[in-house]
Amino acid sequence: MDEAGYIILLPIVVGVILFIFPDKVKIVKGLITLIISLLTSFFAIRLYQTESTIVDLSIFSGLIAKDSLLYESISGIGTYCQLNIDPLSQLITLGISFFAVIISIYSITNITKEKKLYHFFPFFLITLGCAIGAVLSDNLILFLIFWGILGFTLYKLIKGYDEESSAAAKKTLILIGASDSVMIIGIALIGMIADTYNMSELNISTSTGIGIMAFLTLLVGSFTKAGAFPFHTWIPDYTKKAPAPSSAYLPASLDKLLGIYLLARLCTDIFTLNQWLSLIILTLGVTTIIIAVLLALIQHDYKRLLGFHAVSQVGYMVVGFGLGTPLGIAAGLFHMLNHALYKSGLFLSAGSVYQQTGKSDLDELGGLSKSMPLTFIAALVFALSISGIPPLNGFASKWMIYQGIIDFGKQPGIANQLWIIWLALAVIGSALTLASFIKFITGIFMGRRNPELESVKEVNILMLIPKIILALICISFGAFATGYFVPEIFFPVVGKFEFVGVWQSSFISLLVVLSVILGLLIYLSGNIKNFRTADSFVGGEKWEEKAAFPVTGFYDTIRNAKVLKTIYDKAEKGWFDIYLLTKHLVLSSNKVLSKVHTGVLTDYAIWIFAGLSIMLIIYLSV
Amino acid sequence: MDNLVILFVIVPLGSAFLIPIIGKFIPHFQKALSLLALLFLCTLILNYLFTGNSQCIIYKVAGWEAVENVPIGIYLVLDGLSAFLLLIINSIGFLVVFYSFSYMRKYTAENYFYTLLCLMIAGMNGVVLTGDLFNLYVFLEIAVIASYALVAFGIEKDELEASFKYQVLGGIASLLILLGISLLYWQTKTLNMADISHVISTQADSKTTLFIQIILITGFGIKGAMIPFHAWLPDAHSSAPSPISSMLSGVLIKAIGIYAIIRLFYNMFAITYEIALIITVIGTLSMVIGGLLAIGQWDLKRLLAYSSISQMGYVVIGIGMGMLILISNGDKMVASMAVAGGLFHLINHAVFKGLLFLNAGAIEYATGTRDLKQMGGLAKDMPVTSSTSMSASMAISGIPPFNGFFSKLLIIIAAIKGQYYLLAALAVLVSIITLAYFLKFQRYAFFNKTKYTGSALVKEVPFTMAFSMIVMGVLCLVLSLLIFPGIREIILSPAVEVLMETTEYSSKIIGL
């Protein structure tokens, strides 16, 4: 089981060593990072093929000299800190190392352009090692340590060069750090109930108040990491200001994998859920879907738009886990993988666009499909995928979630009775996603080209390869979902289950491909190509040649609709942002307390004697 | 080793009085002497920790032996807890002296600075070593009078005002402590802490004892800046020269405030429920209110000073919870976990708060301001300060793998296991607030856009300052090893054991 040791230690150690390298040799650092990521993937594949076991942490002590103090303590700790290698952790480890490879290829050339971001690659590798460490660790405290380091590296992967970006970085770490602290309570409660911290030995019922508290506090950690309502607010801010590889690496892929991994552990291994908790999770899930997608609709900044979608899609995964059936959990996990694929692809595409144009506002972009064709095609695949268009992977997993909900509705229970609400909201969310991605694609790649952008060229090959790989995987995951991938990947994790209803992904894909080919044939052979040319008029006046219709304009109608307008206004002022609300509360209490400190010595002396007399009165009079 | 115990007092005291005599004639003598003295003490205490097998050394000053088990001379007691504190005092003192080489160049009268610093260290070493109550008071006064003078070292408006307030409130504290000691003497006719413990356990006048205990808690509470006795701390700690702030916040309030509370209420008095409750409540108040006060500050050093109150709250909570669990016959493992968490946080706080004040000093040295609103973008110009302060900020906010995480983890787990859920929730809440204000510090000082004028002039601090900061920054990471089995037996466990054995301290010393 040496792989388990190497796969955690190798990236961390190399990452720490990379700090020594000066920042000028970023490309060398990038190459080293790529090599290490590849090695990690290699180990991850080897690990994937092994039997599931529990490994003692004392495998690490082989690396340390026998007589030293550290040897003693590592082997001492090893007896109660263990690594758990089971299908779930194997799968997530594989996913993490895969995304690390993809994004390190992309960053080699991209990140060198980011002048003010120091130490990207060291933190990249530390993140990799810690993410794998968190997934593999069986002991909850060990898990928490790795989990906490991830929050810190997240903070270090965004550059704080101006007001907005440093505020985003601060907000991110406060929310993540807060959730980590809350998780300590949950873990301590688990330790109190079960007297062990090993996940594999736990099975806690959520019938007692303490059990529920433990579950909810750990849920906070999972939700914040994955970015589900109400702890999601850091994601849009982060993605708006962070460089594309950072966004693609952490909020889009790794944090989702980890957050959902924790959710899976909570729902399947550590706790047995009662139906009220199911209800809570489902409600939070659909709320996440709807709120985030509504906010995404009105965004003008495409990075922020993607950020809101990174939140909205989490809702589906949460719904999947809220169902609690094997089908639902498999659907949640499948959606998690798919989401990581297309969302990191989308961030990489957005990063390419941003690097070539320097603009992040949809109003200023347009018509880039001709100058960046490959990026366009990849982005189109990702966008269709996230919107749930068959036969792409996003559809496959969403379909599984719908199946799960319908199946779930057949059982008795409160949450089950409301199945139609969950289903309707999930479907509406999907439709709204499509709506906002039409805006994304049209705004960037279609329409009239902004004259400033004439000289834009396609990005280099190193930045294209990752996107193409991701796009191909998206397509194949969609095409062979039911036939190959789902049984192959998820049956070992959640056990065998039956699909509800009829859905043959390969067959449908074939049909879709055929119809597309048919359509193309008609388009090319017929005379549809001919169209009428005439001057365009608006309100009887002739329209200017140079005028452009920014695609965002259409969405302002939604923004200004009666009921929605007030909600949107409140949302923009931060009424629904748990971070801002708490901040106001804390700062106002600070103001009161600050006023009390008048700076007059006499007051301070009075406090002392007041405190003394209170103590005396309480204890000596009774 | 037995005879060497007294050196912890003699060496800094001797250096303190040699400096004004010889320092006039030989340049740099004061620096070399104080550095060497503290280096010597550091090696001495490390030697004890690693080879002494944590045995309790009792040193009888002037060789007065006990008569029929009644001690008559002054005893110095070096046990696990004292050694733990001595390690903190002397190692932080060493780094601070090193840091001061460059920092204090802008002040005149460097001789007096090092004299007072050595005096303060002598006082603190004395406080943690002595086994005699009145002797404790004397050493405590040596330490605080030196610190009064050091706070006023800048002799500007703010410094003088802070020093005056500190002196009056500190003086009240000393009075209360003296009053408590005299009442105790009245009751027991002895000053030796071990003997007092023995006598008090036989004659049970709980009301008087309780009165004395409350007086002493108030006195030491003022010295340790527990809310509501805290008001002098933000003024004094933010006005002192930065190395001294680092000493005051990192070491002094622990050595003369928290240590005394721990020692007296665990080892001298029998633990009672009332006192345990008072200590826990005061700790909680300090933790919460200190955190809330810190978050609105724009003066960097004031922010750090309030944060000291809050972090000391964690320590006191750990200690108080340990007492509560012990008195309610709870699980002794949980109690020792709470105490270990408290003590671990104490050493951690010494390191990271010391470092943060040194960082603040470095920023003030380079930019000439303490106002967060006037800083910005320093990360590029001051990489060492930036990265070390990042390490310290993360440590104090409890982000793994830095040391603060582990101590907070221990305290919270102990609180949950002892079923003090409210305390655990508050500890978590304050931990979040701590994170928030340290990220505020990071954001306004090191990120953002550059705001200070004359940006070309800002450069990294000289080597001696950078060296101390780097060492402490690395310590923030390395100290998390203290919790590991094998390593924890060297430093942390002996200190916890001393407290867990409670009144066995007295029987060990007077030999009953």
Add this chain to the structure above:
Amino acid sequence: MAYILCFILFLVGLYGVLTKRNLIKIVIGFSIMEFSVFLFLVMIGYIDGAQAPILIEGMKNTEFVDPLPQAMVLTAIVIGLATTAMLLAIAIRIYKKYGTFDITKINNLRG
């Protein structure tokens, strides 16, 4: 009875510290408090009809008053002297900088 007088003296000093606005008066009040504690301390050792604890030739009554509180109070007075000297030194320097002895006006540091 004497103990109560001590306590009254303490309260007098406390009154000075808490109500007076003049720095010097605060220092005086503080000193009064200090001396009430010293007085208390030295009274603890007093035994009615006992001798001063000094060995003299030809002593008959071997009962001494307790010498330890006397030693303690001497030490405490020395410390009190140092504190008072420091306080006064700071007070006159404050007067130089602020131009006032009024404690309520010396509140640069607040919040």
Add this chain to the structure above:
Amino acid sequence: MSKIVKTATGLLCGVVFMYGLYIITHGHLTPGGGFAGGVLVAGSFILLILAYGSDVLMLRKEETESSVTESSAILIVLILAVIGMFAGGAAFMNNYFQFGEVGELISAGVIPLYNIFIGMEVASALLTIFLAFVIYKKEVLK
């Protein structure tokens, strides 16, 4: 100051000084000792300065000297105490001299020596404090 004051002080301060010395040297026999005697000795100097006055330069010189005396005196006390670690009972502050007869001037071992140097220390410390105040008044306030 008037001539009466000056003359009276001249006569008095010698007596005060001698009395201080007496109290210091008989510290182990009678009430009093280093501290009380030291205060008296310092008082005699302070009386002189008050009566005859002095210019700032002179005061500064005196302050430096007295603070050096103070430091040396306390160092000597410390050394006397440390010698105890190597002599007699081999403990810090050990009384390693012959005790002598009770009630004699030369008795009580090392304690008279402590008294003398503590008296020196207290006298010079008080003088330093007084001089610091006077110098501050003369230089800064006027």
